[in-house]
Amino acid sequence: MANQWYQLPPGTIVGGRYHIEKVLGEGGYGITYYGTDLRLKLPVAVKEYYPGFWATRDCRESLDVKYSQAQEESYLRGLARFEDEALTLAQFHTVPEIVLVRDYLEKNETGYLVMEYLDGQNLKQMTDGFGGRIPPEILMPLMESLILAVQKVHEKGLIHRDISPDNIMMLENGHVKLLDFGNARDVTEDRSMTLAMKQGFAPPEQYRSKGQGTWTDVYSLCATVYYCLTGKLPVQAMDRLTGKKLPTPGELGVRLPRCQEEMILQGLDLFVDKRPQTMRELWERMYASEDVQSQTATQAEGMQSRIMNQTGRIDVTAADSDKTTDRNSTLLSTYEDLKNGGFREVCIAIFRKLRGLSGME
Numbered sequence: 001m002a003n004q005w006y007q008l009p010p011g012t013i014v015g016g017r018y019h020i021e022k023v024l025g026e027g028g029y030g031i032t033y034y035g036t037d038l039r040l041k042l043p044v045a046v047k048e049y050y051p052g053f054w055a056t057r058d059c060r061e062s063l064d065v066k067y068s069q070a071q072e073e074s075y076l077r078g079l080a081r082f083e084d085e086a087l088t089l090a091q092f093h094t095v096p097e098i099v100l101v102r103d104y105l106e107k108n109e110t111g112y113l114v115m116e117y118l119d120g121q122n123l124k125q126m127t128d129g130f131g132g133r134i135p136p137e138i139l140m141p142l143m144e145s146l147i148l149a150v151q152k153v154h155e156k157g158l159i160h161r162d163i164s165p166d167n168i169m170m171l172e173n174g175h176v177k178l179l180d181f182g183n184a185r186d187v188t189e190d191r192s193m194t195l196a197m198k199q200g201f202a203p204p205e206q207y208r209s210k211g212q213g214t215w216t217d218v219y220s221l222c223a224t225v226y227y228c229l230t231g232k233l234p235v236q237a238m239d240r241l242t243g244k245k246l247p248t249p250g251e252l253g254v255r256l257p258r259c260q261e262e263m264i265l266q267g268l269d270l271f272v273d274k275r276p277q278t279m280r281e282l283w284e285r286m287y288a289s290e291d292v293q294s295q296t297a298t299q300a301e302g303m304q305s306r307i308m309n310q311t312g313r314i315d316v317t318a319a320d321s322d323k324t325t326d327r328n329s330t331l332l333s334t335y336e337d338l339k340n341g342g343f344r345e346v347c348i349a350i351f352r353k354l355r356g357l358s359g360m361e
């Protein structure tokens, strides 16, 4: 996609050290770029504070972000929040499932949060890559480590408040990482920021100013799992309050161990006190039951022997990467091929396919 005039042009060097190469994503409060740390010669992701509703810029004239006096207070308050995002991330530098922050700097009248570059896809892209639904035997093992990572965030007294498919990255090695702590708050700070709320992933208490807690992240995480498994955005909390029904994953044709289906739905309960209250509770009830464990063990055994037999078949380069091939059906057939072959191998195959088809290297 062509660069917009307000986005940093490729080739810009931020702070004498970070070489900007392309835009990775853009949200209400900022733009995330792919780039290189020229000093350490490492790929990085650079997130720039750029709240389009308060500020503007034309990079053909100057890289400095401009805002009117009337917007100054909001702009600067947002900038301070943005710096908090970097400091929050820094607290979790030892948690492997949380993206690593490398630097924070202020230039061009704005702020830059420099992170490790994650070579992967977010769960929204993965869901699309799978043709609209990630099979449970791939998704559920990935979510386990994420649930435990969010538990660690809660143990520090913070709630993330923006867990959603585009804020979770999946890497080629099958690991997952949580991103975007721009909306994270101290549990004692009972204030909501309506602007940052994502429809379908935010529970009712996020539309109000009171009552948010670890259960708020439980709702968003279960909404994320629901979306990835079913390919459907969960019915918005406010519509559910007025009577619109949320179809169960089973009704949408997704087969899950009973306790997992029940937990997803309980986590999505509109009443705060009916949800599992903490990530640990959610984890215990989703993964620790004997039922799920024995099922997982059998699956794992099956996977192992198939990985051994199939390693030679995972190479999907040259002929397969014909760009005219219908992307979804290709990916689905890859999955069918490798169905019981272990989710890591499936992921690697999918990544290669996505790269081949989009012409990226």
Ligand SMILES: Nc1ncnc2c1ncn2[C@@H]1O[C@H](COP(=O)(O)OP(=O)(O)O)[C@@H](O)[C@H]1O
Residues within 6 Å of the ligand: 024, 025, 026, 027, 028, 029, 030, 031, 032, 045, 047, 099, 115, 116, 117, 118, 119, 121, 122, 166, 167, 179, 180, 182
């Ligand atoms: N460290 C990273 N490595 C690779 N891609 C990233 C990284 N951080 C963000 N992205 C990509 O950019 C998108 C937007 O980043 P995010 O931090 O969620 O910002 P926003 O506040 O705009 O949502 C993500 O969905 C992801 O696809």
Ligand SMILES: [Mg+2]
Residues within 6 Å of the ligand: 027, 166, 167, 180
């Ligand atoms: Mg985001």
